[in-house]
Amino acid sequence: MYKLSACCSMTCGISFQPKMVLPSLRVQKQGNGHCTNVPRNVNLEKLQNNYLFPEISKRELNHLDKYPNARVISLGIGDTTEPIPQKISLSMANYACALSTADGYRGYGAEQGNQLLLGSKVTIAVQDPSFPAYIDSSVIIGQAGDYQDKTGKYQNIEYMLCGPENNFFPDLATTPRTDIIFFCSPNNPTGHAATRTQLKQLVRFARDNGSIIIFDSAYAAYITDDSPKSIFEIPGAKEVAIEISSFSKFAGFTGVRLGWTVVPEELLFSSGFPVINDFNRIVCTCFNGASNIAQAGGLACLSSEGFQAIHSVIDYYKENAKILVETFASLGLKVYGGVNAPYVWVHFPGSNSWSVFTEILEKTHIITVPGSGFGPAGAEYIRISAFGHRERIIEASRRLENLFSKREALFNFVE
Amino acid sequence: MYKLSACCSMTCGISFQPKMVLPSLRVQKQGNGHCTNVPRNVNLEKLQNNYLFPEISKRELNHLDKYPNARVISLGIGDTTEPIPQKISLSMANYACALSTADGYRGYGAEQGNQLLLGSKVTIAVQDPSFPAYIDSSVIIGQAGDYQDKTGKYQNIEYMLCGPENNFFPDLATTPRTDIIFFCSPNNPTGHAATRTQLKQLVRFARDNGSIIIFDSAYAAYITDDSPKSIFEIPGAKEVAIEISSFSKFAGFTGVRLGWTVVPEELLFSSGFPVINDFNRIVCTCFNGASNIAQAGGLACLSSEGFQAIHSVIDYYKENAKILVETFASLGLKVYGGVNAPYVWVHFPGSNSWSVFTEILEKTHIITVPGSGFGPAGAEYIRISAFGHRERIIEASRRLENLFSKREALFNFVE
Numbered sequence: 001m002y003k004l005s006a007c008c009s010m011t012c013g014i015s016f017q018p019k020m021v022l023p024s025l026r027v028q029k030q031g032n033g034h035c036t037n038v039p040r041n042v043n044l045e046k047l048q049n050n051y052l053f054p055e056i057s058k059r060e061l062n063h064l065d066k067y068p069n070a071r072v073i074s075l076g077i078g079d080t081t082e083p084i085p086q087k088i089s090l091s092m093a094n095y096a097c098a099l100s101t102a103d104g105y106r107g108y109g110a111e112q113g114n115q116l117l118l119g120s121k122v123t124i125a126v127q128d129p130s131f132p133a134y135i136d137s138s139v140i141i142g143q144a145g146d147y148q149d150k151t152g153k154y155q156n157i158e159y160m161l162c163g164p165e166n167n168f169f170p171d172l173a174t175t176p177r178t179d180i181i182f183f184c185s186p187n188n189p190t191g192h193a194a195t196r197t198q199l200k201q202l203v204r205f206a207r208d209n210g211s212i213i214i215f216d217s218a219y220a221a222y223i224t225d226d227s228p229k230s231i232f233e234i235p236g237a238k239e240v241a242i243e244i245s246s247f248s249k250f251a252g253f254t255g256v257r258l259g260w261t262v263v264p265e266e267l268l269f270s271s272g273f274p275v276i277n278d279f280n281r282i283v284c285t286c287f288n289g290a291s292n293i294a295q296a297g298g299l300a301c302l303s304s305e306g307f308q309a310i311h312s313v314i315d316y317y318k319e320n321a322k323i324l325v326e327t328f329a330s331l332g333l334k335v336y337g338g339v340n341a342p343y344v345w346v347h348f349p350g351s352n353s354w355s356v357f358t359e360i361l362e363k364t365h366i367i368t369v370p371g372s373g374f375g376p377a378g379a380e381y382i383r384i385s386a387f388g389h390r391e392r393i394i395e396a397s398r399r400l401e402n403l404f405s406k407r408e409a410l411f412n413f414v415e
Numbered sequence: 416m417y418k419l420s421a422c423c424s425m426t427c428g429i430s431f432q433p434k435m436v437l438p439s440l441r442v443q444k445q446g447n448g449h450c451t452n453v454p455r456n457v458n459l460e461k462l463q464n465n466y467l468f469p470e471i472s473k474r475e476l477n478h479l480d481k482y483p484n485a486r487v488i489s490l491g492i493g494d495t496t497e498p499i500p501q502k503i504s505l506s507m508a509n510y511a512c513a514l515s516t517a518d519g520y521r522g523y524g525a526e527q528g529n530q531l532l533l534g535s536k537v538t539i540a541v542q543d544p545s546f547p548a549y550i551d552s553s554v555i556i557g558q559a560g561d562y563q564d565k566t567g568k569y570q571n572i573e574y575m576l577c578g579p580e581n582n583f584f585p586d587l588a589t590t591p592r593t594d595i596i597f598f599c600s601p602n603n604p605t606g607h608a609a610t611r612t613q614l615k616q617l618v619r620f621a622r623d624n625g626s627i628i629i630f631d632s633a634y635a636a637y638i639t640d641d642s643p644k645s646i647f648e649i650p651g652a653k654e655v656a657i658e659i660s661s662f663s664k665f666a667g668f669t670g671v672r673l674g675w676t677v678v679p680e681e682l683l684f685s686s687g688f689p690v691i692n693d694f695n696r697i698v699c700t701c702f703n704g705a706s707n708i709a710q711a712g713g714l715a716c717l718s719s720e721g722f723q724a725i726h727s728v729i730d731y732y733k734e735n736a737k738i739l740v741e742t743f744a745s746l747g748l749k750v751y752g753g754v755n756a757p758y759v760w761v762h763f764p765g766s767n768s769w770s771v772f773t774e775i776l777e778k779t780h781i782i783t784v785p786g787s788g789f790g791p792a793g794a795e796y797i798r799i800s801a802f803g804h805r806e807r808i809i810e811a812s813r814r815l816e817n818l819f820s821k822r823e824a825l826f827n828f829v830e
Binding site: 033034035036037038039040041042043044047051053054079080081082083084085086088089090092093094095096097098099100101102104105106107116117118119120121122132133136137140141142177179180206207209210211212238239240252254255256257258264265266267268269270271272273274278281282284285286288289290291292293294297387 | 448449450451452453454455456457458459462468469494495496497498499500501503504505507508509510511512513514515516517519520521522531532533534535536537547548551552555556557592594595621622624625626627653654655667669670671672673679680681682683684685686687688689693696697699700701703704705706707708709712802
């Protein structure tokens, strides 16, 4: 239960057998096997449907069944595609090689990481739209109430609307206090990087309310303008913020798995107890550190040669984003993001984002992500990932132009 | 919050400033900084002291301050020391190298792992003694009551005594039902591998009670006799058990970080809902998989050449264990383990294990682990790790013989 694990389920497919269900009860899928007397985690019962990205993968597979010869282009899940610079891959290879020598062998490393820090009693706020793992993880840990079909929201979670109408920054004057504020900048999915003025307001808001900001800067390396790349560029942030980040999109480490967390020693719980102490305790007990080979790669990324090489790859993805932005803009659609982030956020007013997703997939064989997967505020949007080989991005742009220039009404996607 | 992370705290040391404390209250250490209004996770407030292994590392550093020229031998934390076979390290190096080529680059892998599955409402049982992370993690997630100084136990956790008096297997006739039974075999720290008869009783007990066994087989590769290496060797186990395991001690991957979990599709919650479905959902949302480089190494371990090479390393550690067992036995001490596990468990009747630990460290410069760190049943025991270079194991044996043959009373360690 407490180690980082790759998982081997004993079976690949799960078969269901419907059990007798009273008509007035929600249908409960039942497995074939032995019922223990262990109750299911009630927090997991609250969780809605499937996680967004596996759901999209499933739809991609269904599409391939239907069109086995289609040349599918995936601009859905934000997975990097370009090779890692050799400086960095060689560092990891050398580290791995050395593990078979007496001098080079290393066992356990320093024990750090993060999870479980805040428990189930805290209240949380998230940007709407935002990366679904913030909400889903909060639900799993028991911080949320029930899901409301009518609003598409969980109770006890504060959804902070971030759209073009407010320059993608919440109206803090009407935002209630919460213990925790998840804030991702540049935002996934909108691609908006909060300005310095916006982040100053956010830090002030957290200080006034005694809240903690969990600031996710995973896409900071994509910032083109002078937006802050870290919350700690804002004076006073050390007393109210934790920053989480990752080598995934910075260095193409989506499969290598490495990230970091900054917990300032100035950050204290209401009792005065330092947050860093609990963070350290949890990490030592439950995590035990990232792979030492991955860490060797991380260090190489921070060398001047590695850093420069990485930025060439980032520039490549940014050029992809520019191509996609221009494509949608030329079709008369409102396009956001793509300048400070590898995501392009396209508005289809009055549409249902799953319908747009389905039509684009059916007619162009391109995988995107429906905006509603990121929260109710994404209901009329589609997220396009700029990760991909250049020729496929260009081909995708051509197919999209072809679809939308032929289409009678651009905005008629409601099902 | 939800990524696997290496951690960089912004500061290395934490400075404390005592705040006004009423004499009747427990002293609350306070940090220098800004008190947010966010309450500390009450589960973390329950957690006792420091995690065992960082505490021992701290004592090792203190010892080095005191004796800067001492040649310290660490038989404490069970960290592997011998090189990884080249077949395996080269697989990882080749994988890492290929990441800088267009053909070899891979991003996200399959999303699997495990944590948070069972929530805070389940009741748990653990072997006493056992690896402290089972209890500590259960406390953090909110499954335990308060710590009782008098007994050295947390409320709401069932401690199943496993000592020489019951052949290291709990008296199930007097063990109350719990939802979850953590069971580690071969056990860390006692080194006892449960026999087939014992495991049949355990599976029967779980079936009768509708419990789920979390079976930790991390040391299975060290089994010398015909004890089962997996709980799934026992008929009926698929309906009542999850097995967790690791490449750490199997292949020296303590720093590489790779493990696996087996969740049978036959295992169902009381409602009939398959456990594997929730496991998969959590893993996809909160984990995202182990490093792909580490996984390349894991696959190489399972090739016939890799598997054979690994077992040579395991045999080396087992020979170390044999030397340590013989050393303690020759001194007239009762010694357990060391045959089916890389740990030797030595009884010092009537002693206090921290006193034994301290005396051994002071007089021989050898780091061990006090048994009480693994639960109250370890109060008179010391755990010796067999991971180490052969010459250091022999040197440690020589020093221990020297200490204990000179000592007037072997058993007088109470402070």
